[in-house]
Amino acid sequence: MTDKTTKEPVLIDMWLAAQTASAQITLSCAKTITGLCHAAAGIAALAAENGIAQAQLGGLTGTHNEDGDQQKALDVLADELIAQHMRGTGIYAYLSEERDGPLIMDEGGALVLACDPLDGSSNIDTNLTIGTIFSVYPADSADCLATGRSQQAAGFFAYGPQTALLITTGHGVAAFCLNDRGVFQQMDWQVQIPAETGEFAINAANSRYWSPAVSNYIDQLLAGKDGPRARNFNMRWNGSLVADAFRIFRRGGIFLYPQDSRRGYEQGRLRLVYEANPIAFLAEQAGGRATDGTQPILDIRPLTLHQRVPLIFGSADEVDTAASQL
Ligand code: AHG
Ligand code: MN
Ligand code: MN
Numbered sequence: 001m002t003d004k005t006t007k008e009p010v011l012i013d014m015w016l017a018a019q020t021a022s023a024q025i026t027l028s029c030a031k032t033i034t035g036l037c038h039a040a041a042g043i044a045a046l047a048a049e050n051g052i053a054q055a056q057l058g059g060l061t062g063t064h065n066e067d068g069d070q071q072k073a074l075d076v077l078a079d080e081l082i083a084q085h086m087r088g089t090g091i092y093a094y095l096s097e098e099r100d101g102p103l104i105m106d107e108g109g110a111l112v113l114a115c116d117p118l119d120g121s122s123n124i125d126t127n128l129t130i131g132t133i134f135s136v137y138p139a140d141s142a143d144c145l146a147t148g149r150s151q152q153a154a155g156f157f158a159y160g161p162q163t164a165l166l167i168t169t170g171h172g173v174a175a176f177c178l179n180d181r182g183v184f185q186q187m188d189w190q191v192q193i194p195a196e197t198g199e200f201a202i203n204a205a206n207s208r209y210w211s212p213a214v215s216n217y218i219d220q221l222l223a224g225k226d227g228p229r230a231r232n233f234n235m236r237w238n239g240s241l242v243a244d245a246f247r248i249f250r251r252g253g254i255f256l257y258p259q260d261s262r263r264g265y266e267q268g269r270l271r272l273v274y275e276a277n278p279i280a281f282l283a284e285q286a287g288g289r290a291t292d293g294t295q296p297i298l299d300i301r302p303l304t305l306h307q308r309v310p311l312i313f314g315s316a317d318e319v320d321t322a323a324s325q326l
Contacts, residue, residue: 001186012037012165012176012184024169028090028111029136029152033167035085036113037184040132040157040165043078043118044178047130047159066100067271067306074124078117078132086113092139095305097274102144102305111152112139114274114305119156120240129160131242135278145273145305148298154278158246166191166249168285173249193288194252197315199234201244202256209260217325241270245279245313249286254314254322258293267308272300276311289319293326 001010016030025033065075079098086094092109093102097116113136120130133156137146155167163178164187173191176184200221207215224232236253238244244255257268270276280290280297290297290313300309312322 001188009179010186012186015174015176015186019169024171025152026110028109029169031089032086032091032111032113032136033153035089036082036132036134036157037165039078039082039085040159040163041178041182042081043074043132043157044159044163046074046077047124065098065306067097067308069097069121072118072121072124075118075121079115082113082115082117082132089113091136093144095144095273097271097306110139111136112144112146114277116271116274119242119275120238123238123240123243128238128240129158129243129246130240131159131246132157133242133275133278135274135281145302147301148272148277148280151277151281151298154281156242156245156278156282158242160243160246164246166246166282168282170281170285173282173286191249191286193249193283193286193315195287195315195317197252197254197318198231199236199251199253200256200318201236201238201248201253202258203237203239204235206260206262206265209262209265210258211260211326213326214256214258214260217322241275241279245282248288248314249282252315254312254318256312256322257310258312258326259310265308268310269308270311272297272302272307272309273305276309277302279311279313283313287316288314289316289323291319291323293323 019025020030079096090109091105091111091113093104093112095102095114116133119133123130136153137151153169158164165176175187175189175191177187179185220228221233257270259268276297283290292310
């Protein structure tokens with residue numbers, strides 16, 4: 001995308017300056033996003049190193065995060081890189097999937113950054129798209145938590161064939177790609193999720209654990225044109241929320257990670273604060289929907305940093321159809 005007057009490509013710092021000038025975001029928020037872009041370029045470089053390094057980066061550290069996930073080397077490195085780049089941004093606290101609680105940065109800060117430093121960790125050594133998810137919101141409560149509606153900015157970086165960024169400040173979704181000079185340059189892409197879709201994403205290996213309502217909904221999709229939906233559906237599942245989300249923002253689709261009967265999965269697998277909330281903000285800003293099956297994700301007040309939530313998001317009409325059956 002080029003600037004209408006100068007015809008110059010729009011780079012992230014120009015976009016952030018315009019957002020700050022029009023008071024869409026605060027200067028501290030702009031500095032936070034600039035820091036995230038530098039950290040993301042570093043994470044992309046680490047992830048893209050030769051296979052030997054990747055195997056090591058995909059290797060287990062022997063530690064577990066608060067949610068019980070085994071931590072990969074790149075999970076921890078990504079988290080530390082982000083924390084380093086938050087110094088001087090003026091945020092009050094940094095919250096992370098890889099940390100038990102808030103890292104207080106600037107006592108006088110007004111914002112909180114919550115991150116999934118590396119999403120899709122199980123794919124690190126399989127060379128599939130992984131990413132970093134972020135959410136910026138006011139530091140208005142002692143527990144540094146807030147509903148998704150209060151987010152000032154949110155988005156995710158995708159480390160794939162392109163290193164891309166989808167970001168929203170509440171006025172639509174903008175798309176950027178890391179250019180050959182290592183700078184995020186705005187893409188000529190009006191990010192809108194088509195209302196209808198013929199593609200769904202769910203981990204079908206868990207089907208024996210689903211509720212009857214989820215099983216019935218998926219069975220209708222699988223029945224295709226001979227079934228009640230009278231059309232065929234395709235399925236994709238990456239095991240990387242960022243990879244599935246990027247595809248849905250590109251061509252539509254519905255993503256489901258519902259609650260299931262496994263111990264620990266009573267609220268699904270994905271975390272509200274640093275996965276569902278930022279994805280839901282982006283989805284709604286791109287004309288899509290995001291629900292836990294009963295209410296919009298953005299209306300849920302988090303009680304703990306790592307709490308899980310059932311997540312269904314994507315094409316508005318299909319999410320409405322699914323939610324009406326769940
Ligand atoms: P993370 O790597 O940050 O823990 O996230 C993994 C998440 C998400 O990226 C993906 O959609 C989901 O886990 C896949 O879950 P399953 O492995 O149960 O399919
Ligand atoms: Mn994740
Ligand atoms: Mn993660």
